Amino acid sequence: MSAIEQQGVALGGLEQAELPVARPTRRRMPTPRAAVLRGLGFVFVVALLVFMVGPLVWLAVRAFSGIWQYPRFWPSHWTLQWWRTVFDDKSLGRSMKLSFEFAPVVTVASAAICLPAAYAFSRFNFPGRRVLLVSLFATNAFPKIGLYISMAGVFYSLNLMGTFLGVVIVQLIGTIVFMTWIPTAAFSAIPRSLEEAARDVGAGPLRVFFRVTFPLAAPGIFVAMILSFLAAFDEAQGTFLVGIPNYITMPTEMYTLVLNYPEQAAAVFSILLAIPSVVLMSLARKHVMGGKLAEGFQIR
Amino acid sequence: MTDAQTPAGLLIDRVSKDLGGRTIVSDMQLEVHAGELTCLLGPSGCGKTTTLRMIGGFLQPDAGAILIDGSDISRLPPEKRPTAMVFQNYALWPHMTVFKNVSFGLRLRKLPKAEIRERVENVLELVGLTHHIHSYPARISGGEQQRVALARALVLEPKVLLLDEPLSNLDAKLRVRVREDIREIQQRIGITTIFVTHDQDEALSLSDRIAVMSGGRVEQYADPRTLYRHPATHFVASFVGAMNFYTGTLGGDGFRLAGGAQVPVDSLSSRTPGEYEIGVRPEDVTVSSNGDGGAEASVVREIQRGHYKELVLDVGGDEMRAFVAPDLPAVDRLRVRFSRGVLYRDGVLQEQSESPVAVR
Ligand SMILES: Nc1ncnc2c1ncn2[C@@H]1O[C@H](COP(=O)(O)OP(=O)(O)OP(=O)(O)O)[C@@H](O)[C@H]1O
Ligand SMILES: [Mg+2]
Numbered sequence: 289m290s291a292i293e294q295q296g297v298a299l300g301g302l303e304q305a306e307l308p309v310a311r312p313t314r315r316r317m318p319t320p321r322a323a324v325l326r327g328l329g330f331v332f333v334v335a336l337l338v339f340m341v342g343p344l345v346w347l348a349v350r351a352f353s354g355i356w357q358y359p360r361f362w363p364s365h366w367t368l369q370w371w372r373t374v375f376d377d378k379s380l381g382r383s384m385k386l387s388f389e390f391a392p393v394v395t396v397a398s399a400a401i402c403l404p405a406a407y408a409f410s411r412f413n414f415p416g417r418r419v420l421l422v423s424l425f426a427t428n429a430f431p432k433i434g435l436y437i438s439m440a441g442v443f444y445s446l447n448l449m450g451t452f453l454g455v456v457i458v459q460l461i462g463t464i465v466f467m468t469w470i471p472t473a474a475f476s477a478i479p480r481s482l483e484e485a486a487r488d489v490g491a492g493p494l495r496v497f498f499r500v501t502f503p504l505a506a507p508g509i510f511v512a513m514i515l516s517f518l519a520a521f522d523e524a525q526g527t528f529l530v531g532i533p534n535y536i537t538m539p540t541e542m543y544t545l546v547l548n549y550p551e552q553a554a555a556v557f558s559i560l561l562a563i564p565s566v567v568l569m570s571l572a573r574k575h576v577m578g579g580k581l582a583e584g585f586q587i588r
Numbered sequence: 589m590t591d592a593q594t595p596a597g598l599l600i601d602r603v604s605k606d607l608g609g610r611t612i613v614s615d616m617q618l619e620v621h622a623g624e625l626t627c628l629l630g631p632s633g634c635g636k637t638t639t640l641r642m643i644g645g646f647l648q649p650d651a652g653a654i655l656i657d658g659s660d661i662s663r664l665p666p667e668k669r670p671t672a673m674v675f676q677n678y679a680l681w682p683h684m685t686v687f688k689n690v691s692f693g694l695r696l697r698k699l700p701k702a703e704i705r706e707r708v709e710n711v712l713e714l715v716g717l718t719h720h721i722h723s724y725p726a727r728i729s730g731g732e733q734q735r736v737a738l739a740r741a742l743v744l745e746p747k748v749l750l751l752d753e754p755l756s757n758l759d760a761k762l763r764v765r766v767r768e769d770i771r772e773i774q775q776r777i778g779i780t781t782i783f784v785t786h787d788q789d790e791a792l793s794l795s796d797r798i799a800v801m802s803g804g805r806v807e808q809y810a811d812p813r814t815l816y817r818h819p820a821t822h823f824v825a826s827f828v829g830a831m832n833f834y835t836g837t838l839g840g841d842g843f844r845l846a847g848g849a850q851v852p853v854d855s856l857s858s859r860t861p862g863e864y865e866i867g868v869r870p871e872d873v874t875v876s877s878n879g880d881g882g883a884e885a886s887v888v889r890e891i892q893r894g895h896y897k898e899l900v901l902d903v904g905g906d907e908m909r910a911f912v913a914p915d916l917p918a919v920d921r922l923r924v925r926f927s928r929g930v931l932y933r934d935g936v937l938q939e940q941s942e943s944p945v946a947v948r
Contacts (some may be wrong), residue, residue, distance in 0.1 A: 481679035489693030
């Protein structure tokens with residue numbers, strides 16, 4: 289890690305040194321200050337890249353490595369052994385299945401609860417609107433574990449501990465901010481006159497929502513759903529607290545894994561955990577930025 | 589349009605509306621005949637859009653009623669009203685093609701596919717956009733979007749067509765062309781139309797009648813010629829067209845301006861002597877270089893306007909604007925008279941008879 293970082297810094301320094309020579313070919317005379325700023329910007333981008341991609345590379349290397357002694361930078365031999373270990377363990381398979389059950393259920397439930405609220409936030413000005421909107425952040429502002437522990441008390445008395453519903457509720461909490469704020473912004477971006485025009489040609493309020501408002505807000509809602517799916521999928525603390533011992537999802541399984549297996553197995557498991565994120569994120573990017581909908585939004 | 593339709597009359601009957609604690613439209617009375625195009629003309633914030641939105645059903649009047657064809661529609665939601673609106677920003681649905689935009693209302697009415705297709709094609713032909721039938725709104729020009737919005741409103745064959753400053757997003761040339769298109773289409777299908785604008789030129793050139801609004805009231809409701817020649821109030825006179833205003837005294841030998849100049853007037857709305865405010869259109873200020881009894885004036889400035897020339901004159905200390913022939917030779921001193929003037933007292937037109945009488 290530190291070696292790669294050093295490389296990044298060295299590269300940045302190089303660019304910085306070169307800049308005054310390279311700049312005069314540009315249209316305007318560079319001021320020394322601008323050159324320094326540019327150099328700093330480059331260093332920053334490289335550092336960011338190292339911080340974001342570095343750990344992933346590290347993880348990937350780990351997942352395929354055999355014995356790996358500390359002073360050496362590269363593993364001495366490669367193996368698929370850890371993948372076999374992970375796939376052979378029955379409880380791991382079960383946890384994957386559970387994760388893929390919870391995440392969609394939580395996402396749909398969250399959408400059902402939050403989307404109407406988001407619509408109300410964007411279209412009606414009711415008393416306490418702002419306070420409510422901001423207070424949704426509170427669920428993210430406090431340390432989650434405290435919230436979960438106090439929830440656990442309530443769940444015990446409601447017999448929700450160790451139940452499917454209990455896990456859904458606890459995962460739901462982490463999705464509410466995405467599912468409210470992003471769709472609220474998406475709905476607010478739709479000019480009211482588009483809805484009024486639909487009323488004008490004979491569509492009732494419900495029709496207007498499903499034929500005009502919803503399709504236009506869809507990219508935002510789609511992004512919110514993906515983020516919620518991932519939030520639910522990755523949620524570990526609350527699920528651990530409420531779900532155990534009946535419902536052990538992938539992230540909670542990580543705890544056991546780290547304790548019982550060499551860290552290479554954990555690396556394999558993290559990669560498996562990351563696959564849905566990567567797939568969904570690239571899906572979101574393609575849909576939102578390249579689609580016809582984005583094109584349609586370029587009206588004046 | 590495909591079906592013959594009987595155009596309807598619109599009656600706005602003593603309608604009032606308060607918004608945000610202010611009276612935006614107060615006790616408004618307006619009758620639009622079937623097939624007529626009426627402009628709501630007035631400065632920004634005078635309540636034009638508010639009035640239009642009440643007709644369309646997007647706002648509920650606080651008092652009064654709105655009648656179409658004699659039946660009260662003021663409690664119906666927009667989707668139940670026989671009105672169609674063209675929004676100022678056109679409000680085309682960006683996720684639908686031109687065809688989908690125009691056919692949306694027909695599809696809601698569950699008409700047979702073939703009929704929908706035929707009606708959409710007909711109306712697109714009417715507005716000259718058949719070649720864009722499968723384009724998305726973002727892909728066509730502003731003028732074309734405007735015509736799609738018009739087509740979307742017309743295809744439903746509404747009894748009343750509502751247009752809210754539909755031309756304000758277009759450049760000057762296009763604005764003139766599209767307004768002529770709109771007028772032509774409106775007359776062809778004979779649809780009762782309310783057209784909102786704050787552009788007096790637009791109003792004068794396409795209306796059957798114009799309602800000049802100010803502060804939520806109708807100041808005057810008349811055809812363009814009457815409005816221009818006999819503005820009922822000082823406000824209308826100054827808002828529609830250019831007008832010179834002077835306070836002074838009407839006597840036996842003309843109008844004495846406050847600055848002391850005595851200007852002969854050929855034709856006046858009233859001849860009763862007394863204190864008045866006189867309004868004179870720049871084209872009604874006649875200038876001559878030989879002394880035939882007009883008031884003395886010096887030329888302050890000349891502005892070439894193309895097909896005419898504007899003179900800024902000083903008449904005994906009062907500024908006066910006159911429109912004259914573009915080839916009038918430049919001189920320093922002139923004599924002026926008013927070929928026509930309208931008199932106001934307390935901002936209200938003082939009119940004696942239909943045919944104004946000369947005072948010399
Ligand atoms: N929902 C509202 N709440 C409070 N005030 C409003 C509301 N809608 C409009 N108004 C006010 O009513 C007045 C008239 O508005 P309106 O839109 O009818 O003006 P307009 O004649 O169409 O003007 P413009 O030519 O600028 O479009 C404005 O002063 C506006 O601020
Ligand atoms: Mg307006």
